[in-house]
Amino acid sequence: MSESAQLDDSDSKKDDVEELVSEANMEMDVDSVFETYDANTDGKIEHSEYVAVHKAEVENGGFSAFVDRLLDDSPELRGQRLWVMFALSVLLVAAMNAYAMVREPELVLIEDLVEHTNEVVSVEGVVISWVEDPYSSGDNRVDIIIEDETGVAELRWYRYGDIPMLGTTVTATGDVIEYEGRIWMQALGGGALSWDDSDTPEALEIGISTIAANPEDYLGQTFTITGYLSKSVNPDSTFTALYLGDHPEYGNSEHQMRLVIHSAPGQWLESGQKVEVTAVVQYEQRELRWSIHTQGPEVRVVRTHDPVPTEIGWSNYESWSYSSNNLVKLVGKISQDNVLSEDETLSVCLINAGDTSAIDGQTKSITGRLSWSNSKGMWCIDVGSNIEAGLGDVLGAEDMLNQIASNPEASLEHSENGTQFNITGVISGSTLMKNDEDTKVIIANAPYPNTLTKFDAYIPLGMLSGWLEDGQEVAATVTVTWNANPPELQLNVVNINLIGNTPAPNTYDLTEGPPEFYDLNKITSITGNLVIIDNQTYLQKEGGEQKIQINVKSNSIYESNSQNEGKTLKWTGRLIEVADDVTLAHIYVLDEADITDENGNGIADDAEDV
Incomplete structure (x- = not known):
């Protein structure tokens, strides 16, 4: 570049700098501005005055003209301006709503919830439990526990909607709340939980024993199970833990x-x-045990079996708490709104009994729900709580055993006078009738665990023969005698009749170990496979080593059909104990055993199910 050109560039740069400096130092001439725009010399510049000066620019149209008309404060344009502003507001709100609808909460893993505090997110997992109104405070709230492969989260859902069955895969949406180190999701109203029909698990029917054999195989799966409840459940109870058994009586489960x-x-x-x-x-890792979880509506009553009220007596008044909230049966004397014991030292109140003046002073059998009244400080029986509840007459000798036991002084007087009593009860323990002398049996008022009273009773030689089974209901005419050794009241049977159905076999599992003394001599059912070891037949636990000797009944159903062979079947016989004179040991044997064939086709019922 030539020297002259360089000089020209430096001169031009100086001119530009001087021009910028002069503009920066230039002061606005206010009077000149007002002369230009304040046409009416009122000291104010109106919008119309400004537009008049720039009329040519406004008439050219475009965005400037649109904004000018929008900001124009002339009366003839106010309506148009309001409509434009309203349209812009509607457009803005619609755009915001559309954005809110299109935007979906982020789907995150449960373990990452801590990173999204105070944000609305979604998690996907399996419903493993839920509780309505967890604090029984009347809140319209449900707490749902959801689990995925990374962890477990709690959804606190207020004004909740439909809740799926346990085991359903759901998507939960809510605010992530963190408080004092605890994290949960919180939602209000519908839409917080979503799932498809395909997400709901199939609930196949299965038995408790099947789960018990290999519970690991069924972990996290949903099934339909039939069984018997171990205790009563209040209709409004939001959380209840109990047991589901395969028999209505605990001792037989x-x-x-x-x-x-x-x-x-x-x-x-x-x-x-x-x-x-x-x-x-x-x-349950905390309790180190297996369990099944459900919700209230998923517990359905099977009407083919009616629960039997627990018989309670005045003699075990201290243990009534074990029957709290259960249906019970009690015999006592009506006294206004109370029921009194025979010696009138104990009492319970009656609820929903109505007017009892017509039966005041009478002895009645009361059936209802037992509960403790804090206001009265005593036990009460609600006789209106169930269709089976109410006040009934004491039928025949229904409570005679308890009366004999509760008043021994009067019973001794009856023994001296030879008074005969008509009693009803059940045989406790299976007993073989002797063929050379009287046979001692035990008669109780009810089967275990509802036994309140039991007596030793002597049945004369020849009155009965064979076995008298455990649990067999009997009606008898007896006299009371006093025995010095041991010192007790005993019954002498004058006449006895077997009533009711034949007791069901006692169930026994080979994994329970050696039988207890109270299991012996009873008709018993054991499931297993027939095996022969050293010319001795055993019934062996399927897949296990436990076994018991078995004497198969001659001409048995098992031997009549080859389809019964090689299968795991239920055998029913009498569980006895046999002494071995050589080894000086005792051996348990299932004697006179056979399989069950209800339809008489020669095939075991178990084999037909396989």
Whole structure:
């Protein structure tokens, strides 16, 4: 570049700098501005005055003209301006709503919830439990526990909608709340929980014993299970833990599993009631045990089995708390709104009994729900709580055993006078009638565990023969005698009749170990496979080593059909103990055993199910 050109560039740059400096130092001439725009010399510049000066620019149209008309404060344009502003507002709100509808919360893993505090997010997992109104405070709220492969989260859902069954895969949406180190999701109203029909698990029917054999195989799966409840459940109870067994009586249950009900069932569920439950199998790490979890509506009553009220007596008044909230049966004397014991030292109040003045002073059998009244400080029986409840007459000798036991002084007087009593009861323990002398049996007022009273009774030689089975109901005419050794009241049977149905076999599992003394001599059912070891026949646990000797009944159903062979079957016989004179040991044997064939086709019922 030439020297002259360089000089020209430096001169031009100086001119530009001087021009900028002069503009920066230039002061606005206010008077000149007002002379230009204040046409009416009122000291104010109106919008119309400004537009008049720039009329040519406004008439050219475009965005400037649009804004000018929008900002124009002339009366003839105010209506148009308001409509434009209203349209812009509607457009803005619609755009915001559209954005809110299109934007979906981020789907995150449960373990990452801590990173999204105070944000609305979604998680996907399986519903493992839920509780309505967890604090029983009347809140329209449900707490739902959801689990995915990374962890477990709690959704607190207020004004909730439909809740799926346990085991359903759902998508939960809510605010992530963190408080004092605890994290949960919180939602209000519908839409917080979504799932498809395909996400709901199929609840196949399965038995408790099947789960008990290999619970790991059923972990996290949902099934329909039938069984008997171990205690009563209040209709409004939002959380209840109890047991589901395969027999209505605890002592006869072969299997039972912990059952957790996470919401109110809406109806009374009775102790010993048969129910059908749709539940999910879980392992409780805290308690180191297996359990099944369900919700109240998924517990359905099976009406083919009516629960039997627990018989309570005045002699075991201190243990009534074990029957609290259960249906019970009690015999006592009506006294206004109370029921009194025979010696009038104990009493319970009656609820929903109506007017009892017509039966005041009479002895009645009261059936209802037992509960403790804090206001009265005493036990009460609600006789209006169930269709089976009420006040009934004491039929025949229904409570005579308890009366004999509760007043021994009067019973001794009766023994001296030879008074005969008509009693009813059940045989406790299986007994073989002797063929050379009288046979001693035990007669109780009710089967275990509802036994309140039992007596030794002597049946004369020849009155009965064979076995008198445990649990057999009897009606007898007896006299009372006093025995010095041991010192007790005993019964002498004058006449006895077997009533009711034949007692069901006692169930026994080979994994329970050696039988207890009270299991012996009873008709017993054991499931297993027939095996022969050293010319001796055994019944062996399927897949296990436990076995018991078995004497198969001659001409048995098992031997009549080859389809019974090689299968795991239920055998029923008498469980006895045999002494071995050589080894000086005692051996347990299932004697005179055979399989069950209800339809008489020669095939075991178990084999037909295979």
